[in-house]
Amino acid sequence: MRRFLPIIVVIGLGVGVAFGLREQFRTRPATPSAVPPGDLEVAWIHTTTNPQTWERFVAGVLQLRRQVPGLDVDDSRAFLDQTAAVPEVVLSQSGRPGKLHLRWYKLSSEVGNREWVDALAARNPAPIAFMGGGTSDRAIELAQALNERSAWKGDKRPLLFITTATANTLDPHAFEPERLIDVYPGRTFRGCFTNEAMARAVIDFVWQSQDLKPTGKSETRAYVLAWQDDPYSVDLAVQFDARFREGKNPGVPLRTVVDRIAYSVGTFTEPNPPEREVMDRILPDLASHPEDRSLLVLPAVTQPARRILRAFAADTPLIGQRLVAVTGDGVSFNTVFRDGDVVWPVRELSIPLVFFAHQNPVAWAADGGPDDPAALQPPNSTDDVLLFADIVRVLAEGVFAGEWPADADALARKLRAREKPFFAPDGERRSGEGEYVVVVRPQFLEGGRVHREPEFLVYTRSEGRWELVRRLVKQ
Numbered sequence: 001m002r003r004f005l006p007i008i009v010v011i012g013l014g015v016g017v018a019f020g021l022r023e024q025f026r027t028r029p030a031t032p033s034a035v036p037p038g039d040l041e042v043a044w045i046h047t048t049t050n051p052q053t054w055e056r057f058v059a060g061v062l063q064l065r066r067q068v069p070g071l072d073v074d075d076s077r078a079f080l081d082q083t084a085a086v087p088e089v090v091l092s093q094s095g096r097p098g099k100l101h102l103r104w105y106k107l108s109s110e111v112g113n114r115e116w117v118d119a120l121a122a123r124n125p126a127p128i129a130f131m132g133g134g135t136s137d138r139a140i141e142l143a144q145a146l147n148e149r150s151a152w153k154g155d156k157r158p159l160l161f162i163t164t165a166t167a168n169t170l171d172p173h174a175f176e177p178e179r180l181i182d183v184y185p186g187r188t189f190r191g192c193f194t195n196e197a198m199a200r201a202v203i204d205f206v207w208q209s210q211d212l213k214p215t216g217k218s219e220t221r222a223y224v225l226a227w228q229d230d231p232y233s234v235d236l237a238v239q240f241d242a243r244f245r246e247g248k249n250p251g252v253p254l255r256t257v258v259d260r261i262a263y264s265v266g267t268f269t270e271p272n273p274p275e276r277e278v279m280d281r282i283l284p285d286l287a288s289h290p291e292d293r294s295l296l297v298l299p300a301v302t303q304p305a306r307r308i309l310r311a312f313a314a315d316t317p318l319i320g321q322r323l324v325a326v327t328g329d330g331v332s333f334n335t336v337f338r339d340g341d342v343v344w345p346v347r348e349l350s351i352p353l354v355f356f357a358h359q360n361p362v363a364w365a366a367d368g369g370p371d372d373p374a375a376l377q378p379p380n381s382t383d384d385v386l387l388f389a390d391i392v393r394v395l396a397e398g399v400f401a402g403e404w405p406a407d408a409d410a411l412a413r414k415l416r417a418r419e420k421p422f423f424a425p426d427g428e429r430r431s432g433e434g435e436y437v438v439v440v441r442p443q444f445l446e447g448g449r450v451h452r453e454p455e456f457l458v459y460t461r462s463e464g465r466w467e468l469v470r471r472l473v474k475q
Contacts, residue, residue, distance in 0.1 A: 030111050030119035033086045033103060040399060041101045042161075043120055045113060045132035045142060048106035053134060054087065055079075059376075060388025061089050061102065067393055070094040071400070091392075093400040100399050102131075102392070113138065117145040124153040128408050129395070131161040136180065136232060139165035143183035156407040161391060162190040164358075164384075166198065166329065167231065172238040181427050187408070189415065189427045191391035195232075197431040198328040198356040199239040205437045205459065205466050206295070206354060207249055212324050212439070214254065215293045222256045222295040223282050227264040227304060236299035236328050257282075264304045271311045275304070279311055286316075286323065293322045296351070301330040302343065309349045317450075320351040320442050327353070333361035333381035336440050337456055337472070346454040350442040357436040359386035362458050362470045383436065394422045435461045436469070 035041045046053055058078045065073050074090040088103040105116050113132070120127055130146060133139025139162050146160055162180075169177035181188050193201070206212050214220035222244055226237035237258065244256045259278040266272035271279060286294060296312070298305040305327060312319055331353070336344045361383040365375040376382045398405065398414045405411040415423060424430050437459050443451035456472040 030105070030115040032105070032116075032120050032123045033088070033101075035101065035123075035125055036099070038097060039099045039101060040405075041103060041125075041127045042129045042131050042395065043116065043127040043158075044102055044104045045107060045116055045130060045138075046104060046134060048083070048108050050134075054104050056384050057104075057388045058089055060385045061091075061392050063385065063389040064091070064393055064396060067389065068396060071396060091396055091400075096400055096404070098399075098404055100396065107138075113142040114145040117142070117149050121149050121152045126152045126154055126156075127158050128399075128405070128411055129159040129161055131163060131391070133160075133162035133165035136165040136167035136235075139167075139180060140170060140183060143180065143188060146187075147184045154407065156409060157187060159408045159412055160184050160188045161395065162188065162192070163388070163391060164192050165190075166192055166195045167235045168194050168196050168239065169235060172235045186427075187412065189423050190429050191394075192358045192387060193356070193429050193431055193435060195236045195239045195328060196243075197429070197435070199236065199243045200431065201435040201461060202326050202328070202354055202356055202437060203240070203243050203249075204461075206324070206326060208466055209439075212352065212354065213249075213251075213293075214295050214324075216252055216289065217292075219252055220249075220254045220292065220294065221285070221289070222254060222297060224256055224258045224297040225261055225278060225299070225308070226258060227261045227300055229263045229265075230300065232301075232330065233264070233299045236330075237297070240297045240299060240326075257285075264300065266304065266307055268303065269307065269310060271307045275308060276311070279308070279315075283312075283315060286319070290322070293324065296323055296325045298325055298327045299330065300327065302332075302335050305331055306344065306349065309351050309353070313348060313350045317350065318444065318448055320450075321444060323351055325351050325353045327355045329356045329358065331355045333357060333383065333438055334379075336438070337361075337474070338379040338381065340474075344440070346440070346442050347450050347452060350444075350450045352442065353440040355438055355440075357381075357383045357438055357458075359383040359390065360436055360458070360460065360469060361438060362472065390422075394418075433461050433463065437466070 044057065058075055062073055062075065064071050070093055072092045077088050080087050086103050086105060088101050091100040107113065130142065132142050143160060165180065167180050169179055171177055181190060214222065224237050224241050227233040241256055241258055244254055261278055262274045263272065266275065298308060309325060312323065361381040363376060363382040363386060364378045376385060394415065398411050402414065405414060421430060439457040441455040441457065443454060445451055453474045458469040459466045460469050
């Protein structure tokens with residue numbers, strides 16, 4: 001028995017550790033925090049596995065200290081130790097008695113959007129608004145849960161603010177596609193630009209850029225790829241193709257070729273078989289027009305887009321002199337700039353890339369040291385923080401400016417009555433100005449070589465024209 005004692009002890013310790021972990025991560029029911037009398041709450045619904053997004057959200061809220069005179073931001077409970085705790089940031093305005101609580105209610109495998117909607121609807125008072133939709137799937141699920149819930153404390157259904165979900169429709173191939181903004185009709189506002197707005201902006205920018213727009217004697221070409229297992233890719237590809245077919249491009253006619261790729265799963269570097277099949281169709285067509293410049297539309301996230309560009313550049317090293325890649329927001333500024341040496345090495349990806357940003361990605365603070373929580377410092381991109389700041393600023397102005405909103409209907413009326421509207425009448429983010437595009441431009445040297453660092457050019461649209469915001473070359 002004595003010789004088995006160490007084994008028994010180890011087993012006992014293992015059972016104790018397992019029990020402790022089970023207790024620590026035990027699923028807890030959706031339990032909302034109380035709202036103090038006279039205050040309002042916005043329920044920020046997001047996954048518990050991605051605290052970095054909450055950190056960037058809080059950083060965006062802290063920007064309001066500089067942007068809105070007299071607004072106080074209390075972030076003392078923004079970062080709590082307990083997993084099940086409800087972090088919050090509290091806004092208040094000097095001279096106003098009420099406060100606005102922005103609270104993170106965490107999604108898990110057992111507690112989803114519907115569970116939080118039901119729990120918060122039963123609490124008195126219910127939130128004046130929900131905020132969420134980090135992806136289109138989660139935005140659809142949250143909007144459906146809100147629309148299906150009819151009974152709310154106070155009898156007023158809350159508003160929904162979509163943060164970063166860009167899909168225009170639930171199914172772009174449906175005979176009459178349902179718009180995401182209409183899933184929870186009349187009460188949904190979207191803070192980011194849609195796939196349609198991104199496609200319009202990127203195409204408009206390319207048409208105005210003499211060294212990027214497609215060229216050809218009898219026709220120009222745009223190759224549009226669409227990964228069928230990714231709803232974001234399918235919807236964005238449909239939007240790009242539709243914008244091309246509007247026929248607003250200057251010069252000779254544009255021919256679009258849409259290739260549907262079965263799946264996006266693949267390695268870090270090499271195209272998967274369906275991607276290679278599409279490339280084998282495009283490359284001969286490019287080779288037959290050696291004097292023309294064409295567009296390659298990549299509505300995808302980083303990994304498949306990188307595989308495709310790397311394979312094109314490996315096949316024809318100087319192809320970037322006559323091929324320009326464009327996409328939406330699936331590739332971020334952090335990918336190409338902060339992490340570029342590893343994730344986006346330009347010598348392997350020597351094709352100009354134009355992509356979209358919802359706010360200025362290089363708005364680094366000229367003042368404020370590294371200890372200033374509101375100071376935005378390089379090399380991290382700033383567009384996500386500033387987008388969150390935009391959404392919360394508009395919301396805070398709707399709450400604190402003028403009469404205190406008695407309910408969600410009153411808040412919606414104030415948002416729609418803004419002197420300079422942020423939202424269109426249907427709730428979508430207004431487009432036509434405020435969009436940003438980033439150009440990653442390889443520097444071609446004599447002898448067919450590519451400089452190890454590309455140029456990074458950031459533009460914004462104002463009054464129909466694209467203006468250079470900043471040019472960067474990493475040293």
